[in-house]
Amino acid sequence: xxxxxxxxxxxxxxxxxxxxxxxxxxxxxxxxxxxxxxxxxxxxxxxxxxxxxxxxxxxxxxxxxxxxxxxxxxxxxxxxxxxxxxxxxxxxxxxxxxxxxxxxxxxxxxxxxxxxxxxxxxxxxxxxxxxxxxxxxxxxxxxxxxxxxxxxxxxxxxxxxxxxxxxxxxxxxxxxxxxxxxxxxxxxxxxxxxxxxxxxxxxxxxxxxxxxxxxxxxxxxxxxxxxxxxxxxxxxxxxxxxxxxxxxxxxxxxxxxxxxxxxxxxxxxxxxxxxxxxxxxxxxxxxxxxxxxxxxxxxxxxxxxxxxxxxxxxxxxxxxxxxxxxxxxxxxxxxxxxxxxxxxxxxxxxxxxxxxxxxxxxx
Numbered sequence: 096x097x098x099x100x101x102x103x104x105x106x107x108x109x110x111x112x113x114x115x116x117x118x119x120x121x122x123x124x125x126x127x128x129x130x131x132x133x134x135x136x137x138x139x140x141x142x143x144x145x146x147x148x149x150x151x152x153x154x155x156x157x158x159x160x161x162x163x164x165x166x167x168x169x170x171x172x173x174x175x176x177x178x179x180x181x182x183x184x185x186x187x188x189x190x191x192x193x194x195x196x197x198x199x200x201x202x203x204x205x206x207x208x209x210x211x212x213x214x215x216x217x218x219x220x221x222x223x224x225x226x227x228x229x230x231x232x233x234x235x236x237x238x239x240x241x242x243x244x245x246x247x248x249x250x251x252x253x254x255x256x257x258x259x260x261x262x263x264x265x266x267x268x269x270x271x272x273x274x275x276x277x278x279x280x281x282x283x284x285x286x287x288x289x290x291x292x293x294x295x296x297x298x299x300x301x302x303x304x305x306x307x308x309x310x311x312x313x314x315x316x317x318x319x320x321x322x323x324x325x326x327x328x329x330x331x332x333x334x335x336x337x338x339x340x341x342x343x344x345x346x347x348x349x350x351x352x353x354x355x356x357x358x359x360x361x362x363x364x365x366x367x368x369x370x371x372x373x374x375x376x377x378x379x380x381x382x383x384x385x386x387x388x389x390x391x392x393x394x395x396x397x398x399x400x401x402x403x404x405x406x407x408x409x410x411x412x413x414x415x416x417x418x419x420x421x422x423x424x425x426x427x428x429x430x431x432x433x434x435x436x437x438x439x440x441x442x443x444x445x446x447x448x449x450x451x452x453x454x455x456x457x458x
Contacts, residue, residue: 282377
């Protein structure tokens with residue numbers, strides 16, 4: 096289903112508010128990452144060290160995906176605003192007419208400009224096929240919008256995933272909640288080596304399954320299906336074992352058994368156990384680093400989160416206001432009264448000279 100009017104009732108006010116909030120968060124996040132890049136360039140002379148941190152790469156990727164999603168959404172709104180579909184198109188009615196004897200005729204062959212001039216002169220009614228052409232154009236336009244909406248949903252899903260990863264990064268400041276991100280950082284090198292080995296073995300078995308069982312087993316009849324099947328087997332799916340007895344011949348059944356059990360032994364048992372060992376080892380290292388840090392309860396954790404995000408938003412907001420020179424828009428906000436100035440001068444006088452007598456009042 097495709098809703099062509101997204102902002103036509105009161106319930107859509109919430110959608111508009113959320114869209115504005117997403118835009119503000121997008122600009123705030125973009126400014127924050129740009130500030131980090133400029134700071135890295137100023138301190139190190141290059142922006143390359145910024146991209147050595149995996150979470151910084153995730154931040155940039157999330158921002159680019161969100162920008163692409165916003166662009167797709169705007170294009171989709173523009174296309175939907177220009178889409179108008181009539182209730183009925185008289186396709187066949189426009190292709191019928193009567194000749195000079197009053198007999199009905201049907202023109203089955205359509206031309207871009209209608210029938211030939213010498214044929215059109217003896218007919219009554221419209222035979223140019225314009226309704227069919229218009230309806231076909233509307234269908235093509237609708238198909239484009241549906242494909243664009245599918246792309247919008249796909250990019251939205253990617254934005255949600257990358258945003259989740261960014262949330263894990265932002266929670267890194269807390270000793271307990273940020274243990275996940277610190278564990279990933281601690282075992283980063285081992286995890287990269289493990290993923291390289293895992294992807295290599297998965298590709299080998301996927302190609303092997305496609306070659307051996309592509310003609311007989313549906314789940315291996317395409318290379319991408321074969322890769323998905325191997326991934327499912329890696330996380331414990333044993334559906335392929337039910338297809339082994341249905342293979343033709345003892346040789347094919349034996350080959351299927353060897354393929355299945357070797358994969359489950361090598362990947363599911365050995366490599367999966369190695370992955371758990373890497374995570375546990377990194378987690379133990381992180382726990383040893385956190386020895387002696389005070390523990391907190393759930394209420395304190397939420398308080399820390401609120402304080403952290405409130406401070407971050409306030410800092411970003413004040414930085415944006417300074418860049419916009421908001422104080423020049425409202426001069427009275429930066430005006431210091433005489434009383435405040437007198438109190439400040441007295442405080443400076445007492446701090447510098449140790450004088451006990453205050454300055455004379457300006458009044």
